[in-house]
Amino acid sequence: MSPATGNEVHVDVEGRTLTISNLDKVLYPRTGTTKGEVLNYYAQVSPVLLPHLKDRAVTRIRWPHGVEGSSFFEKNAPAGTPSWVRTATVSTTGSRTGTGDGTLRFPICDDLATLTWLANLAALELHVHQWTVDAKGRPRKPDRLVIDLDPGEPAGLHECAQVALLVRAALAERDLGCTPVMSGSKGLHLYAPLPATGRSSLDSDGTTALAKEVAEVLQQEHADLVTATMTKAKRPGKVFLDWSQNSGSKTTVSPYSLRGRERPTVAAPLTWDEVEAGADDELALAQLSLDQVLERVAELGDVFEA
Missing domain, CATH: 3.30.70.3300 (Alpha-Beta Plaits)
Known part of the structure; x- marks a missing residue:
């Protein structure tokens, strides 16, 4: 970990350099649990969590101001998604949250760097489908x-x-x-x-x-x-x-x-x-x-x- 400006730090995660911000921000006011503690949880639990996320498109629920603030669902990979994050473009029908061409571009969380990146965005909840995608990002039948x-x-x-x-x-x-x-x-x-x-x-x-x-x-x-x-x-x-x-x-x-x-x-x-x-x-x-x-x-x- 190396210092950066303001409330940001640079961290190396499996060869990827991520900028982490606001580690002291309280995301769970009832318990005082901070963003840093959330990041630490996801890092420690990653060996058992990542196999459950492998090859699955991830919908996130984000609480940028903590759980007592507003939240929002996010399916598409957001603007600024690192180029190294694996994504899958999946067709959808009648969705208002797609890219405009009848598709959704989901991130796939296969590694600790992607998991850390998502947690830094206050994506507290990670939701997945009952199907996986293949190496080309095409949905398989449910497993x-x-x-x-x-x-x-x-x-x-x-x-x-x-x-x-x-x-x-x-x-x-x-x-x-x-x-x-x-x-x-x-x-x-x-x-x-x-x-x-x-x-x-x-x-x-x-x-x-x-x-x-x-x-x-x-x-x-x-x-x-x-x-x-x-x-x-x-x-x-x-x-x-x-x-x-x-x-x-x-x-x-x-x-x-x-x-x-x-x-x-x-x-x-x-x-x-x-x-x-x-x-x-x-x-x-x-x-x-x-x-x-x-x-x-x-x-x-x-x-x-x-």
Whole structure:
């Protein structure tokens, strides 16, 4: 690290020189967490985070004035994007956020330098699609299915854990395993990798239909606890199984991404033992902070991989 002008410093990250600004700026006023601490979190968690971002177009949510200020979604690579940042130009339909020619030019975050550059832009949340791009930036078919478990008050993580076990069983009946991830917000995400054969032929419409089928079956079987209906009026006391994030245009926050909440919580992978404990005990699960996640990674590695 070398000094620069004003509130800026120059840092070398894997052979790339980046200008980092406002390290002391508080991005999470409730906890006093600074931009420097956010950059440090992403640097430390990068060995387990980057594999989840690899080859995926990244939509960012940026909080330039901290989480108590305004935020905005950003899909296109912004003006001033370094030439060494990998990008993918993806066609879109009816988007008002494209380049004007029916496409979006997404950054791809495959390395620590790109991750650091994004964090310096106060891109606290990193959201990705369920598909990857090839070496030429062309989207492949989805390689996974995701179901977002979103509790309607007074339901919470306890109910989400109970429903997660139901979803796991329903997916197992369809020869799919899944991995639980704390959303960092209110609920849980379940990721089901698609096998190399068979369902690998599904496009985004196919995975959306499959996720919706699972959600609607569980709604029929457990109407007191599960809803597959997007109408918020139908959600109080139930867990909404959001199947729509499998749409080709939709994204889900990446495992190990920070969230722009009052506190610096993280989308943290869990073990099924932890989910089962949460289903039994309503106090067993709580959203995890960046410090807690770094401690888990140091002790357990990436439990998503396990």
